[in-house]
Amino acid sequence: MKQLFNQIFRIKKYLISLALPLLMVILGSCVLSAPALATGVYQIPDLTTKDPQWVIDQGEVISRINEGKISSTFEDLAKQTGNEVRFVTIRRLDYGETPESFSQALFEKWFATPEAQSHQTLLVLDTVTNGIAIVTGDESKSLLTDSIAESVADETIGVPLRDGNKYNQAFLDASDRLAAVLAGEADPGPPEVVETVQVEGTFTKAEETDQGNATAWVVGLLIAATVIPMATYYIYQINQPSPDEQQEKSS
Structure with missing residues (x-):
């Protein structure tokens, strides 16, 4: 019976020694996950000249089909x-x-x-805040004026995003x-806005983003408050003598 208890005790210490590093990894990933997405x-x-990459969708909000359509449109425009x-x-x-600042x-x-x-134009969108920026070169700016660029950002893209984060529609329209504008054609203008009663907005504001970051840190601290005492207890358990050792000390 004593040998069985000793064997169980050794297995317990081994399992605890494996669990402690795993808990620390989980804690670290929870605390650092938000900044890692930046x-x-x-x-x-x-x-590169071989692959000009008209669309870089790191935010993963554009479908592959629509990404292909947009790329084809921009490739034809360039030619x-x-x-x-x-x-x-992003x-x-x-x-x-x-x-x-990022787009510049x-x-x-x-x-x-x-x-x-x-002759370059760059449009950048941050999917957390839905913030948009457009940068143009000197020759392109003669066609894509600041007022048109602002309208593209605030209306052509902004309206579909405020109406349920419709990214595909927004980028196809943009x-x-x-x-059309950079080909020297008349500006087709922004999409027609249909007035609707909106109970709750779907557009993510910067304040909500800050609140989300604060929530992530609070959750991380709560996890730390739970894991650290557990880890301390596990270490204490690992350092406890086996039943045989206890018996030898008592004798």
């Missing part, structure tokens, strides 16, 4: 006019970054000189409008 400019791949447009979606910005930095990373930037 995207920096350095994480966006460079453009016919020399003006190029790219869409980039999940979350780095701390202190804005859609405007990415624009300069991809197109280092004024000559390279001249690609058609940008292609």
